[in-house]
Amino acid sequence: MQPTRKLHRDFGPSYGEQPAPYGIPITVVASTHPKVSVRFDISPESDHVLYPLGSDTRVEGGQWVSGDRHTIIVDRDTCRLYETWATRKSGNPVTWRAGSGAAWDLKSNALRRRTWTSADAAGLPILPGLLRYDEVAAHAIDHATRFTTEPTDRRFLWPARHQAGDSLNAAYPPMGARFRLKASYVISPSLRPDTRAVLQAMKRFGLVLADNGSPWYFQGTSDTRWPEGLLDELKRVPAAQFEAGGLRDER
Numbered sequence: 128m129q130p131t132r133k134l135h136r137d138f139g140p141s142y143g144e145q146p147a148p149y150g151i152p153i154t155v156v157a158s159t160h161p162k163v164s165v166r167f168d169i170s171p172e173s174d175h176v177l178y179p180l181g182s183d184t185r186v187e188g189g190q191w192v193s194g195d196r197h198t199i200i201v202d203r204d205t206c207r208l209y210e211t212w213a214t215r216k217s218g219n220p221v222t223w224r225a226g227s228g229a230a231w232d233l234k235s236n237a238l239r240r241r242t243w244t245s246a247d248a249a250g251l252p253i254l255p256g257l258l259r260y261d262e263v264a265a266h267a268i269d270h271a272t273r274f275t276t277e278p279t280d281r282r283f284l285w286p287a288r289h290q291a292g293d294s295l296n297a298a299y300p301p302m303g304a305r306f307r308l309k310a311s312y313v314i315s316p317s318l319r320p321d322t323r324a325v326l327q328a329m330k331r332f333g334l335v336l337a338d339n340g341s342p343w344y345f346q347g348t349s350d351t352r353w354p355e356g357l358l359d360e361l362k363r364v365p366a367a368q369f370e371a372g373g374l375r376d377e378r
Contacts, residue, residue, distance in 0.1 A: 134364045137275075137340075138258070138347035140355075145188045150349035151197050151257060152185035158204035165211065169227040172243040172289075176230050178209045180223055186214060187349065197246055199254050206233040210246035210253050239288045247273075248338040249302035250288030256337055258347035263321050263357070268328035272347075275340030276300065291339050300336055306369040307333035322360040334369065342366075 138150030162177035179200050184190075187197040200209040213226030229245035231252050239250045247253050256273030280299040281292035287303025300306075308329040318326075334345055343366045347353070 132343050132366045133362055134366060135341065135344045136347065136358055136361045137344040138349065139353050139358045140351075145192055145194075147185070147187075147189040148349045148351055148353070150347050150353075151187050151199060151253060152349040153254065153257075153259075154183065154185045154198065154200045155203050156183075156200060158202055160202070163221075163223050165223045165225050165228055167225055167227055168213065169244060172240075173225075173228045174230045176209075178211065178223070178228065178230075180209075180211070180214070180216075184214075185349070197253060201233075201254070207231065208233050208252060208254055212246040238286055241288055244289040244291075248289060248291035249283060249336065251286065251303075251335070251337055253337070253346075256335060256346065258325065258345070260348060260350045260352050263325060263347075264352075266320060266324035268324055269332070270328075271305065271332040271335045272329065272345050273337035274306075274334040274343060274345040275338045276336060276342040276344075277339045279336065279339055287335075287337075300371070302336055302338075304336045305333045305372060306336075307331075307372055308364070309368050309370055312364075312368045318360055319354075319356055321354070321357050325357075325361060326364065329369075333372070 139148060141149050156179045160179040161181060162179050165178050167173035179202060184198055188194045195212060196214045198211045198214050208231040211225040211228040216223050227244050227246055239245055244250050255270055258272055262268050278299050279292040280301040281290050281295045282301035283290040284301050284303035290302050292299060308326060314323050314326045
């Protein structure tokens with residue numbers, strides 16, 4: 128977990144390194160949006176439904192660069208969430224492929240089948256764990272934030288449904304592990320109000336390990352409105368100020 132590190136926000140300006148801002152974008156569609164079938168690399172654990180993908184779909188990093196290429200699509204009429212990973216298209220007529228995919232009913236708290244992945248290694252939906260600009264600007268964050276690290280254990284904890292570790296090693300955190308900013312950590316009143324709101328949410332709801340990746344990288348939406356001051360202040364928090372809590376083994 129490298130506790131000597133500091134938090135790193137995995138969203139914000141790309142500074143020309145890719146065509147879209149860093150972060151995972153959200154596409155909102157109507158129920159009339161055309162839907163397509165998708166071929167999955169991890170087919171047995173993916174949801175084989177029609178996905179509202181198209182030329183208007185916002186893709187992590189931009190269309191169609193290399194990288195994780197997550198898509199998050201919300202059908203505002205049916206309250207359905209569709210998520211894919213390693214998304215790509217080819218050919219004429221177009222064939223859609225992805226590493227894996229999952230569909231969610233946003234009116235339900237139902238989890239995926241035990242041991243099933245999603246578009247995330249932990250088998251969780253990505254959208255609920257993203258910091259979103261509007262909620263941060265309103266200082267109203269009411270959920271845990273997803274984050275990554277490596278290496279990870281070959282176990283998972285509720286609400287995660289899937290693991291992606293290399294070995295059973297209790298020294299490594301399992302998917303679904305929650306880490307909260309310590310109650311004793313002083314949130315300076317000199318910080319920006321939006322920074323204080325994010326840190327208060329990290330004290331109350333914490334971070335949830337959702338995928339393998341760079342240690343202590345936490346995720347937000349791809350948005351040009353993120354202020355530099357907020358992003359700079361969020362990088363100052365030592366990882367050692369977080370503590371694990373609420374763990375229940377679901378191996």
